Amino acid sequence: MRKDDSGDKVQVAIIGAGPSGTLAATLLHRQGIKVRVLEKGHFPRFSIGESLLPQSMVYLDEAGLGDAVASQAKELGFQFKNGAAFRHRGRYIDFDFTDKFSPGPGTTFQVKRAAFDKLLADQAQALGVDIRFGCAIETVAITDDGATLCGQDDKSQPYQLDADFVLDASGFARVLPKLFDLEAPSGLASRQSFFTHVKDNAHPSELDRNKILISVHPEHRDIWYWLIPFSDGTCSLGVVGEARYFEGRNLDNAAMLNALVAEEPGLKKVLARAEFLNPVNTLKGYSAKVKSLYGKGYALLGNAGEFLDPVFSSGVTIAFTSASLAANTLARQFRGEAVDWQRDFAEPLQGGVDVFRTYVEGWYDGLFQDVIFYPSPQVQIKRMVCSILAGYAWDKTNPYVKESSRRLGTLAEICRAG
Ligand SMILES: Cc1cc2nc3c(=O)[nH]c(=O)nc-3n(C[C@H](O)[C@H](O)[C@H](O)COP(=O)(O)OP(=O)(O)OC[C@H]3O[C@@H](n4cnc5c(N)ncnc54)[C@H](O)[C@@H]3O)c2cc1C
Structure with a gap:
């Protein structure tokens, strides 16, 4: 087995360079902690999760990444976002996030994740964060003095790294929950989504590009659609519902999405002149939970911990919150302070996730x-x-x-x- 070629053991190894991994790495690096991110892919690569929430801007700023997102937004097609609009049976309601109760940013962006994730990773590297692309982690052994991670690089060469602590930011791959038998039932119904990008050709009077548009199916209130405008005349379009609604229709992904859009007259009108740009993708059964968000020598970030549901676009916000809490707890731990992962990380994180859960469940039960x-x-x-x-x-x-x-x-x- 080839040991990591740059020698020394790191303090923190992070699996995955998505939003949670990159943010945690940047925050730790800024506090002088030796960190290495191991990412199996090469960026840019497609990822779902394109509508951010204003709260997430707090964490981008905390890590010193917010200015880069704002300054490159136009060039990368990111769309200024100030709210959410909802449509059901001809009724249209919108929420302006700048008119909210809580203090903090009231605007954010709708981002193409391939470009967004690459931008964050590039910025982190420019700050000195060590990210190794093309490095897939397959096993993690917790040892008396930390952890040993093993995997393969993209030339099929074995790779091994020792670390004091591991953060699993591997998203839906859920590396540690699978290896350490941490998976738990999510409690939410298993749902499926069909999605693509479109050139929308929507008339400005029909689509407020500054807001995500959530449309509800006229007959089945638990089927809903997202339309997330970008600034270059394109949108992310998707539909979500329990798989039982889609099974038996015998349609390929593109025909399924087209058929479902045709069933919602408001959305059908907005997208009357739209052209699909990419093949239609589908994802199923993505809601996930774990028995514990941390253990000896490790903690779980973002989707590697709990993922609720795409409605309300809470995924990246939860991913960033988990990264910030874990980085701050770890920094204190490395300074020799007494930390309690339950009190300092799991409970504060879970508090907000459970609030989102209440509203997600409330969305689906009406x-x-x-x-x-x-x-x-x-x-x-x-x-x-x-x-x-x-x-x-x-x-x-x-x-x-x-x-x-x-x-x-x-x-x-x-x-x-x-
Ligand atoms: C249909 C759908 C729509 C969504 N829409 C939204 C939305 O509008 N807004 C929003 O905020 N969220 C949305 N989400 C959720 C969002 O996609 C995730 O919550 C978010 O990407 C989580 O970030 P992360 O850093 O935890 O993981 P990810 O972004 O998934 O990143 C994980 C990284 O780990 C890498 N990796 C995986 N396995 C390994 C391995 N073995 N070794 C090394 N690297 C590995 C992957 O290549 C990847 O780069 C949506 C989710 C779904 C399913």
Whole structure:
């Protein structure tokens, strides 16, 4: 087995250079910690997850990456985003994230992930972060003084690295949950998504490009579509529903997406002149959870920990939050301070994830849709709901965060009665 050629053991090895891996690496590097990221692919590469939430800008700034995203946004086709719009049976409601309850940024971007992930990785490398592309990790052994990671580089040469600590940022590949038997049932129904990029040719009066458009199927309220405009006249288009809706239709992916768009008259109109740019992809059964977000010598970031659902675009925000919490806990640990991974990492992270879970479940059982589509909401309540849609699921001064389940239930009752 070839040992890592640059010699010394690192303090932190990170599996994966997606948003969570790159952000954690940058934050650790800035605190003087020796870190190496091992990424199996080569960038740019396609990834799903294109609509960011304003809350995530806090973490980009914390890592010193926010300016690069803002300054290169135009060139890379990133679209300024200030909110979310919802459409169901002719009803159209929008939320302006700058009019939210919680303090913090109110705008963000809709990004092509191939370009976004490459930009973050390039910036991290420019700051001195060590990223090895084409290096897939296959096994991880926790040892008395850390961990040994083994895998292969893309010339099929074996690769080995010793580290004091491992962060698993491998996304849906879920390297450590699979190796360490950490997988747990997600509790959410297994859903499927069909998606592609389109040249939308949409008329400006039909599509607010500054907002993600979420359309609900007229008959099945648990089927919904995303339309995420970019600044170059293209959009990401996708549909989500339980697989049972799609099985038996006997359609290929492109025909399936076309058929489903045709069933939602509002979206059909917006996309009347659209052209598909890429083959239509599908993903199924992506909701995932673990028994524990950390253990001796390791912690799980982003999708390698828990992934809920694409609705409300919380994935990258949760990935960044996990990276920031883990990096700060690790930095303290390396300084010799007493840390408690449950108190300092898992609990704060899980708090916000559970808030998102309440609203995701409420979306699919209809409670949250009744709130969103309520035509005359109280201004202050709309601002509190808006905060959650903008990603501020960790702001406990917001009653809809602090007591999410009870508040959502009561509000939905009022909306239904109204
Ligand atoms: C249909 C759908 C739509 C979505 N839409 C949105 C959205 O609009 N907004 C949003 O915020 N989120 C969205 N998400 C979620 C989003 O895609 C993820 O939450 C986000 O990408 C997680 O980031 P990450 O860093 O955890 O993992 P990833 O971005 O998946 O990165 C993981 C990296 O690890 C690498 N890797 C994997 N295995 C190995 C290995 N063995 N060795 C080395 N490297 C490895 C991969 O190549 C990859 O680069 C969506 C998800 C789905 C399923």
